[in-house]
Amino acid sequence: MLLETRNVTKKFGALVAVNDVSVQVAQGTLHSIIGPNGAGKTTFFNLLSGNLKPTTGQIIYKGEDITRLPIHKTAHRGIGRSFQITNLFPSLTVLENVRLAAQAMGRDSFRFFTANRRLTQYTERAMTVIEQVGLKGEALQLARTLPHGAQRKLELAMILAPDPELLLLDEPTAGMASEQVPELMALIRNIQEAGNKTIMLVEHNMNVVMAVSDKITVMHQGAVLAEGMPSEIAANETVQTAYLGGLYKL
Numbered sequence: 430m431l432l433e434t435r436n437v438t439k440k441f442g443a444l445v446a447v448n449d450v451s452v453q454v455a456q457g458t459l460h461s462i463i464g465p466n467g468a469g470k471t472t473f474f475n476l477l478s479g480n481l482k483p484t485t486g487q488i489i490y491k492g493e494d495i496t497r498l499p500i501h502k503t504a505h506r507g508i509g510r511s512f513q514i515t516n517l518f519p520s521l522t523v524l525e526n527v528r529l530a531a532q533a534m535g536r537d538s539f540r541f542f543t544a545n546r547r548l549t550q551y552t553e554r555a556m557t558v559i560e561q562v563g564l565k566g567e568a569l570q571l572a573r574t575l576p577h578g579a580q581r582k583l584e585l586a587m588i589l590a591p592d593p594e595l596l597l598l599d600e601p602t603a604g605m606a607s608e609q610v611p612e613l614m615a616l617i618r619n620i621q622e623a624g625n626k627t628i629m630l631v632e633h634n635m636n637v638v639m640a641v642s643d644k645i646t647v648m649h650q651g652a653v654l655a656e657g658m659p660s661e662i663a664a665n666e667t668v669q670t671a672y673l674g675g676l677y678k679l
C-alpha cells in the first residue's frame with residue numbers, strides 16, 4: 430500500500446464531512462473516489478494533502494504517519510494535488526507557470542547546483558511535462574489566453590512538474606467539452622502507466638470512472654458506502670439505489 434487512511438473523520442462544527450473513512454490505495458493503481466455532491470470527496474483529498482487536518486484518525490503514506498503534516502511537507506514527500514485555478518498566474522506563460530510549480534512544490538533535487546544551473550534544470554523539467562501533456566506548441570503563450578481544455582492540461586502539468594508519486598486529481602475534466610474528455614483521460618492513464626504513478630481521482634463522469642479505474646471507493650454523506658473494482662461497483666445494489674441508479678445506466 431502506498432497510502433492508507435485509518436478511521437479518518439473531519440467535522441466542520443456539527444457537520445461530519447468525512448466520517449470514519451478507512452481506505453487503502455495500492456501503489457501504481459488508479460483509485461477513484463465517487464459520490465454525490467457534498468459526499469466529502471474534496472474534503473477527503475484536502476485531508477490527504479495536508480490542506481486540512483482530520484478531527485480524528487490517521488493517514489499513513491509509505492509506512493509513515495503524515496496525519497499532521499502541512500501541505501508543503503506532503504508535497505515534498507511526493508503527494509501532488511491539483512492547483513485551484515486561482516493558483517495559475519494568468520499573465521505568465523505556460524512555461525513560467527509550470528517552472529514555478531516545479532520550483533515551489535519541488536523536492537529540490539537540484540539544490541546542489543548554482544542558481545543559474547538550477548533555473549536551467551527547472552526549465553528543462555517544465556518543458557518535459559509540458560510536452561507530456563501536449564502543450565508544447567503553447568509553451569510561450571500566456572496562461573490566460575489558453576482555451577479551457579488547455580488550461581486543464583496546464584493544471585495537470587503543474588501537478589506533474591515536481592514529479593509526485595501520488596497524484597490527487599479532483600475533477601480534472603470539470604467544465605471540459607465532452608469530446609475533449611477521452612483525450613485528457615488517456616493522458617492521465619498514460620501518466621500513471623508510463624511513470625508508474627499512483628493516481629487518486631474524483632470524477633463525476635461515470636463512463637470515465639468505470640473505464641479508467643482499478644478500484645473505486647463510493648462515498649455517501651461522508652462515509653464509505655462501497656468499495657471494489659468497477660465491475661463490482663456497477664453490480665452493487667446499495668450503490669445503485671443510493672447513488673448510481675438514477676444518474677447512470679450501468
Ligand SMILES: Nc1ncnc2c1ncn2[C@@H]1O[C@H](COP(=O)(O)OP(=O)(O)OP(=O)(O)O)[C@@H](O)[C@H]1O
Pocket residue numbers: 441444446464465466467468469470471472473
Ligand atoms: N471549509 C468548510 N467548512 C464547512 N463546511 C464545509 C467546508 N468544506 C466542505 N464543507 C461541507 O462538507 C461537506 C462535504 O463537502 P465536499 O466539498 O468535501 O463534498 P464533495 O464530495 O467534494 O462534493 P462535490 O461533488 O460537490 O465537489 C459539504 O456539506 C460541504 O458543504
Ligand SMILES: [Mg+2]
Pocket residue numbers: 470471472599
Ligand atoms: Mg468536491
